[in-house]
Amino acid sequence: MTTPVIDAQGVHVHLGASHVLRGVDLRVDTGEVVALLGANGSGKSTLVRTVVGVLPPSRGTVSLLGHPLGNGVPWHRIGYVPQRVSAAAGVPSTAAEVVASGLLHGRRLALPRGWRHLVREALDQVGLADRADDATSQLSGGQQQRVLIARALVREPEVLVLDEPVAGVDRASQEAFAATMTRLADSGLTVLVVVHELGELAGLVTRAVVLRHGVVVHDGAPPRARAAHDIPEHDHVHPHTSELPLQTAEVGLGDGPLGTGPTEVNP
Numbered sequence: 001m002t003t004p005v006i007d008a009q010g011v012h013v014h015l016g017a018s019h020v021l022r023g024v025d026l027r028v029d030t031g032e033v034v035a036l037l038g039a040n041g042s043g044k045s046t047l048v049r050t051v052v053g054v055l056p057p058s059r060g061t062v063s064l065l066g067h068p069l070g071n072g073v074p075w076h077r078i079g080y081v082p083q084r085v086s087a088a089a090g091v092p093s094t095a096a097e098v099v100a101s102g103l104l105h106g107r108r109l110a111l112p113r114g115w116r117h118l119v120r121e122a123l124d125q126v127g128l129a130d131r132a133d134d135a136t137s138q139l140s141g142g143q144q145q146r147v148l149i150a151r152a153l154v155r156e157p158e159v160l161v162l163d164e165p166v167a168g169v170d171r172a173s174q175e176a177f178a179a180t181m182t183r184l185a186d187s188g189l190t191v192l193v194v195v196h197e198l199g200e201l202a203g204l205v206t207r208a209v210v211l212r213h214g215v216v217v218h219d220g221a222p223p224r225a226r227a228a229h230d231i232p233e234h235d236h237v238h239p240h241t242s243e244l245p246l247q248t249a250e251v252g253l254g255d256g257p258l259g260t261g262p263t264e265v266n267p
C-alpha cells in the first residue's frame with residue numbers, strides 16, 4: 001500500500017467551547033482530487049486548517065506525505081489557499097510580490113534565480129499576467145483570490161489544499177480555474193478542495209467527502225449535480241449544502257449517521 005499524501009485519523013478539534021471535529025478520518029492518495037463538502041459550519045475549514053498544521057488537533061493524528069505534522073513535513077511540496085483572506089491585507093504589495101512570497105518556505109528564505117519568470121507563469125495560469133505590477137488593493141476580491149491561488153501554484157506543489165478557492169469569483173474565472181486544475185490534475189497533482197458545490201470542478205473531482213456537524217457522513221462518489229444547477233440563471237446564493245442528504249441519497253448512500261507556526265501561506 002502506498003503512503004497517503006494526506007492521512008488524518010480520529011481527528012478531534014475543539015475551538016473555544018465548540019467540539020468542531022468529532023473523530024474525522026480523511027485519507028487522500030496521490031493523484032486524487034477530493035472535494036470536501038458540507039453545510040456552513042460543518043467543519044470543512046477547520047479540517048483543512050488542521051490538515052495543513054494551522055490548528056492543532058485535540059485528539060487524533062495527521063500526516064502529510066508520510067510525515068507527522070511538524071518540522072519534518074516537506075512544506076515546500078504543499079500549496080495552501082486559505083479561505084477568504086484578502087491578498088491586499090497587511091503591507092501594500094503588488095500581485096507579483098504576493099505570488100513571489102509563495103516561493104519562500106522554511107527551507108528557502110530567499111527568492112530563487114528566475115523567480116520573476118516563475119511568478120509570471122503562475123499569474124498567467126490564473127489569467128492575471130497583465131496585472132503583475134498592480135497593487136493588490138487595486139484588484140477586485142475575485143482577482144485577489146486568483147492571486148492567492150497563483151501564490152500556491154508558484155511553488156509547483158505536489159499537493160494543493162484549497163479552501164473555497166472560487167468563492168466570489170465570477171463564472172469565467174471559475175471556468176479558467178477549473179481548466180488550470182484539470183491541467184494540473186492531469187500532470188499528477190493531488191488536490192483537496194473545499195467547495196460548496198462541485199460546479200465547474202464536477203468533471204475533475206474523483207471523490208467527495210461530506211462533513212456534517214464535524215463528522216464524515218459520506219466518503220465516496222461525488223454527489224450528482226441536481227438538474228436545477230444546470231440552468232445558467234439558477235440562483236447560486238442559497239446554501240445548497242443544506243441539501244446534501246438528498247444528494248448523497250442520489251448516489252445511493254443514504255443519509256449516513258448524523259450526526260473544514262506554519263503560517264497559512266507558507267507552512
Ligand SMILES: Nc1ncnc2c1ncn2[C@@H]1O[C@H](COP(=O)(O)OP(=O)(O)OP(=O)(O)O)[C@@H](O)[C@H]1O
Nearest residue numbers: 015016018020039040041042043044045046047260
Ligand atoms: N475560533 C473559533 N472559536 C469557536 N468556534 C469556532 C471558531 N472557528 C469556527 N468555529 C465554529 O466551528 C464550526 C465549524 O466552522 P468551519 O469554519 O470549520 O465550518 P465550515 O464548514 O468551513 O463553514 P463554511 O461553509 O461557512 O465556511 C462552526 O460552528 C463555527 O462557528
